[in-house]
Amino acid sequence: MGREENHSDAGDGDGDRMANKLIGEIGLHKRISNIFAARNIITAKDALSMTEFELMELLDIGMKETKSAVKLISEASSPPCLSALSLLQRKAENEHLSGHLPTHLKGLDSALCGGIPFGVLTELVGPPGIGKSQFCMKLALSASFPTAYGGLDGRVIYIDVESKFSSRRVIEIGLKSFPEVFHLKGMAQEMAGRIIVLRPTSLAEFTGNIQELKDSILQNQVKLLVIDSMTALLSGENKPVAQRQHQLGWHISFLKSLAEFSRIPIVVTNQVRSQNRDETSHYSFQAKLKDGFQEQTSTYDSHLVAALGINWAHAVTIRLRIIKVAKSPMSPPLAFPFHITSGGISLLSDDGTELKGPGINTIHAQGHSDVINFHGEV
């Protein structure tokens, strides 16, 4: 159990509220609960991390007693049941908690039902220089705006791992995209003052940062968390790829539950890297299905895949893939390919610099990588 300790320390968030239920307080027979205590099985997590048989051996009591103890512990630490209907009603009541942060890209906003949703993890994937950081800065800005201008009127925590955040650029974006707000006196200072930038230099420091955040998010009116980028955090660590990806496991769970319980949007960026041997998109049985099997159509460049691996990909709720289409037979000035993920929705891309406004003309369905084209116009 020793090895798990560092994890449970870190994970003692709301997400683990049930797991840390004390066995002594569950109402087991005094004699049995003493036996648990004597064997140093203190929390529900300790007891349920073993099979019933192992527990029986360890406690040296009968199978029947073990089973009934496990039953009681389980009942006490089961999550509560909700009907989907009450879930729907609760969501309707808390509409303000389940809102969206508009990206100010009309096509993207409508595809995302209003913008980046609260309470989930949204990922931006794209090659270097494509505009991920630009996108993040603009999001940060719009979250800091007063509600009257479509913002969230709150603070933004911007974890800038790659040192790409530029205040000058933020003001510039503000002046260009939201002149009506920014030309008010003192506004630029106030808005920029709401964006808090953190620059962790190691994964450990980052871990510390986000744990600290957990407590301060609600008190400090934090309405958006941006992490640019997740990949850079790992590339600093001197470990083999598989191990690095495993390390992120805890961060995935933590960020997901952070988003869920504080009801804020969390946006992370992810780099792309060239596909290496351990990245594959086929099952072994697919080789057997000879006829009718086409090569997987590549979404853009078949050699580029999102870094961080499949385990991470399972965890993000929405993945937005940013692609720049410099030249296209459909020939609108900008093309926004998007991608459908576990959350059911998807993404577009802007071409890095200022996003010219909206106007969808076509949607081309290409399986799981659809392309929405935009006409440029401010």
Place this chain on the structure above:
Amino acid sequence: METSRLPLSSSIRGKLISAGYTSLSSISSLSSTDLARDVNISEAEAFDILKLANQMSGNGSTCLINGAKNAWEMLHEEESLPRITTSCSDLDNILGGGISCRDVTEIGGVPGIGKTQIGIQLSVNVQIPREFGGLGGKAIYIDTEGSFMVERALQIAEACVEDMEEYTGYMHKHFKASQVQMKPKDILENIFYFRVCSYTEQVALVNHLDKFISENNDVKVVIVDSITFHFRQDFDDLAQRTRVLSEMALKFMKLAKKFSLAVVLLNQVTTKYTQGSFQLALALGDSWSHSCTNRVILYWNGDERYAYIDKSPSLPSASASYTVTSRGLRNSSSSSKRVKMM
């Protein structure tokens, strides 16, 4: 059979063996008082041991072995088993009519392939009333990833009710059929949703399900979305993880048999090194692969979504395409010739 196979605590087992009671037959003829005196334990403990010993040796059963059934009886039982439709007839075909009750079915695939969609679809479809060829049951949805979208469930429920109404309209022209009583809200009401935030909660909930289902009749499907998530993040000791998971799988199997319900476990994929190359495989390793009765893998074939029966004791390997529409799971438009038997 030997005494050491009884599920007893080690101290009591030690006492039994040192007193010379090494085989079950040597115990079963004793009275509890004799046993208590000989082994130096309390009479209540001795009584429990005798009860266990009797159960294990199968006394008092008319059948050859306690709890056994012959193949003919099993055939009858299997034929009468209802199946839950997936709303995609191609997929139903290769599944032998739908997801079978009394079995554990694992469904896996890459992110975004539609695992959660299938989960939601099944939790709606299980409620189709018997008059419409459904089960009229209820659903338990165990959400470990936070990916259950209640708005989506409502959408699928609405489409399901519309389909039933259309069907009734058609039937009315020919002969009298029952009205659709069901409203989309009722469907949502009958989906019991659990949000699981750690593997401890997951284990606890699975242990607790037995009681929950006894108290709420008519639960006909249990969906776990996904079985993998917390076990992939939090467990360091892989051997321990495997043991806890196999115990959980056994409990799911017991639930499926005891309440005649379908258990659907959604699983993530990972990469695996076999025969000199890396390939996709469902997560949780080889020993986990043994714990589900049926296994369905979802994959992209070009731009189309396909499902493939990877493992099943009764169904041939086959694949079929499907699509995810705003109304839920459906046949893919160009489907007719897509079903491939292998």
